[in-house]
Amino acid sequence: MTAPSASYISETVRLAIAEDVADGDLTAQLIPETQRGRAQLITRENAVLCGQAWLDEVFRQLDSAIRVTWRANDGDRIRANDVLCTIEGPARAMLTGERTALNFLQSLSGTATTTRAYVDAVEGTGCRILDTRKTIPGLRLAQKYAVRCGGGTNHRIGLFDAILVKENHIAAAGSIAAAVRAARAAPRKVMVEVEVENLDQLRQALDCGVDRVLLDNFSHEDMREAVRITHAHAHRAELEASGNVSLETLRAIAETGVDFISVGALTKHVKAVDLSLRFV
Secondary structure (H helix, E strand, C coil): CCCHHHHHHHHHHHHHHHHHHHCCCHHHHHHCCCCEEEEEECCCCCCCCCCCCHHHHHHHHHHCEEEEEEECCCEEEEEECCCCEEEEHHHHHHHHHHHHHHHHHHHHHHHHHHHHHHHHHHHCCCEEECCCCCCCCCCHHHHHHHHCCCCCECCCCCCHHHHHHHEHHHHHHHCHHHHHHHHHHHHCCCCCCEEEHHHHHCCCEEECCHHHHHHEECCCCCCCHHHHHHHHCCCCCCCECCCCCCCHHHHHCCCCCEEEEEEHHHHHCCCCEEEEECCE
């Protein structure tokens, strides 16, 4: 997995440090300025690791003398009580950066861990798990990277790299056909996807030659019929299922034959991984 650019990581870290430290860490000043420290970062639960570059950047910005030595890599499955890395250097800066560094690592690892659970649940079906734009503002690229670390696939990054025609676009344009014509006429040639709510709309979208169709809140029976209709159509679009998706329903949805399942919960319902930084 390729992480976001160094400039993006640097800026997100800069903002997070400014939020926490402002004009100075009052508590860290209790520690002698010359004091050095060594700490171990431990996971308290099984997870998938993600966010190394953010942790490294936190300590780099606070004091370049801090050294981080990793024992695991982004995308690795980690086990409870594993030592993930050791951190050595000026104790003040280590303590100042502790919370900010862990905030990044535990949140991104949480997204990667959840994604891995969803990906594992559809293993062998050929169906792929997609994320959505339901992300934490300012951290979209970070969360999209975490999804990749968990084995998932990124949907569009934003409104600029693909066109997803939804019900409000269709209503405003007047019809699916009108909306798709406008999309195809746009100067930037990108994937065009249409969200549909029933099988009749699916047929309309297929007749327009769209790249992908989003089946919104379809029953499992209608998903199977949508797959049959799409495979029989002269234009073979990809099919994406969305709505009422959970780990309990995931396998059955994948087995209908759809190509993708998009899951907002990967990035919207973040459950941080339990991590602990202990001075030794």
